[in-house]
Amino acid sequence: xxxxxxxxxxxxxxxxxxxxxxxxxxxxxxxxxxxxxxxxxxxxxxxxxxxxxxxxxxxxxxxxxxxxxxxxxxxxxxxxxxxxxxxxxxxxxxxxxxxxxxxxxxxxxxxxxxxxxxxxxxxxxxxxxxxxxxxxxxxxxxxxxxxxxxxxxxxxxxxxxxxxxxxxxxxxxxxxxxxxxxxxxxxxxxxxxxxxxxx
Numbered sequence: 001x002x003x004x005x006x007x008x009x010x011x012x013x014x015x016x017x018x019x020x021x022x023x024x025x026x027x028x029x030x031x032x033x034x035x036x037x038x039x040x041x042x043x044x045x046x047x048x049x050x051x052x053x054x055x056x057x058x059x060x061x062x063x064x065x066x067x068x069x070x071x072x073x074x075x076x077x078x079x080x081x082x083x084x085x086x087x088x089x090x091x092x093x094x095x096x097x098x099x100x101x102x103x104x105x106x107x108x109x110x111x112x113x114x115x116x117x118x119x120x121x122x123x124x125x126x127x128x129x130x131x132x133x134x135x136x137x138x139x140x141x142x143x144x145x146x147x148x149x150x151x152x153x154x155x156x157x158x159x160x161x162x163x164x165x166x167x168x169x170x171x172x173x174x175x176x177x178x179x180x181x182x183x184x185x186x187x188x189x190x191x192x193x194x195x196x197x198x199x
Contacts, residue, residue, distance in 0.1 A: 095125030
């Protein structure tokens with residue numbers, strides 16, 4: 001008798017679970033622009049930004065238009081702001097220039113520790129992923145990029161913090177010989193890690 005009752009209880013529980021799973025769920029559509037910022041009391045902080053660009057647009061960040069250049073910005077923590085400028089071309093956005101400033105208006109720019117004689121790893125262009133004559137795709141090498149081969153993973157050092165840019169996905173147009181390739185879409189993860197305690 002007990003076994004029969006237990007069978008009915010298990011059958012009822014399974015039925016409720018299955019019917020609960022079959023109900024139509026609401027869509028979960030979110031734009032995540034910053035993850036994992038530590039509290040101000042922590043001496044080493046980390047903040048991550050997932051950015052999904054479509055030409056000269058990115059959801060979740062304020063934009064300022066100056067001429068044909070769009071600047072996006074976001075606070076990282078007090079006294080540090082991520083700044084991104086579009087690099088427009090004739091047919092689309094050729095690339096994006098990342099940087100940091102002490103203010104959201106980008107008036108007090110923070111210099112990197114990169115050599116000024118070499119191309120910067122902060123510039124993300126569609127041409128980075130094409131051959132020099134745009135005839136074919138440039139193979140992606142493992143490990144962090146270098147100024148001469150910027151690749152899909154870049155690590156940039158500043159005084160007091162490091163920046164990692166990981167390109168996650170992109171779509172490039174104008175991929176014909178000797179054309180100027182441009183991004184239709186590109187998504188990346190930008191992680192800022194404090195390397196020295198703020199004074």
